[in-house]
Amino acid sequence: MEFWAMVAHESDSGIVLTRQQVDEDFLGPGDVTIKVHYSSANYKDGLAITAGGGVVRKYPIVPGIDITGEVVSSDDDEFAPGDLVVAHGYDIGVSHNGGYAEYARVPADWVVKLEGLSTRDAAAIGTAGFTAALSVQALLDRGLTHEAGAILVTGATGGVGTVAIDILSGLDFEVIASTGKTDANELLSEIGANEVIGRLPEDPAAKLRPLAKAQWAGAIDSVGGRSLAYILSAIGYGGAVAASGLTGGSDLPTTVMPFILRGVALIGIDSAYVPIEKRREVWAALGKELRPQHLSTLERYAPVTEATTVLHAIQSGTHTGRTVLGVAGEF
Structure with missing residues (x-):
């Protein structure tokens, strides 16, 4: 299987985020393979494409600390093809390839089934909303x-x-x-x-x-x-x-x-290493009693191929609200 990804590379001029075709071996280890629908833009993602940003341990890497999409295969009985899920935190987008790609593979105990939220809603909420x-x-x-x-x-x-x-x-x-x-x-x-x-x-x-x-x-x-x-x-x-x-x-x-x-x-408040059971409880609440009422007002949309521009706006302090980065169909 070959697919498209936005891959961050080190270069003489700094960190460059480029559109690149990769194969399944690039996905790395994990129990659950996800067809990514959306990711989002976060300050931490901006650091991932900044020389000396201090968050990425080794390049090349696919940034995107938020992953939302559909399970296509799973070695864990907790998840089945067709499940709509979100994954974020842990090592995603830092030392484990993240959401700026058509597919992602992560350990099952990093994954949350969505209840009462679409994959786009979950991306609009993302790590920041969590x-x-x-x-x-x-x-x-x-x-x-x-x-x-x-x-x-x-x-x-x-x-x-x-x-x-x-x-x-x-x-x-x-x-x-x-x-x-x-x-x-x-x-x-x-x-x-x-x-x-x-x-x-x-x-x-x-x-x-x-x-x-x-x-x-x-x-x-x-x-x-x-x-x-x-x-x-x-x-x-x-x-x-x-x-x-x-x-x-x-x-x-x-x-x-x-x-x-x-x-x-x-x-x-730490969001990166919250235990998975607590993480699932909070996401369930985000679909119910803690559900934001104005996501459509807060959300902006951009294709993932424009991630660099959006991330620079976040780092410069000119960005407001949440930007959903569309992945499926945007390469």
């Missing part, structure tokens, strides 16, 4: 309800931020969206944000206080750094922050005050 769902679930598990007060979402125009706003709004939370993009108010309001504010803290040079006036019951943060430190100081008693990113830096210049005087919880 991370958002994990973050929302973490706040719910903490005991936060919509009666507790507003939830802040930082990095609000990104993949995690937009889906988090959409899910929280569907659960009747008051949502405050924080973004540096002044032209995003209409979109963020449309998907459920009750208020849109700028980046935090408002004065980037201001000295951070150990405790600020309590403003939010909780937060979903994909920025980190000084922004996260400021947010922690302004969370109300018994609140929580689900943190999944560090675009604002990995340092956290905070004190123990929010934790010991207000009982605030800082919950780290």
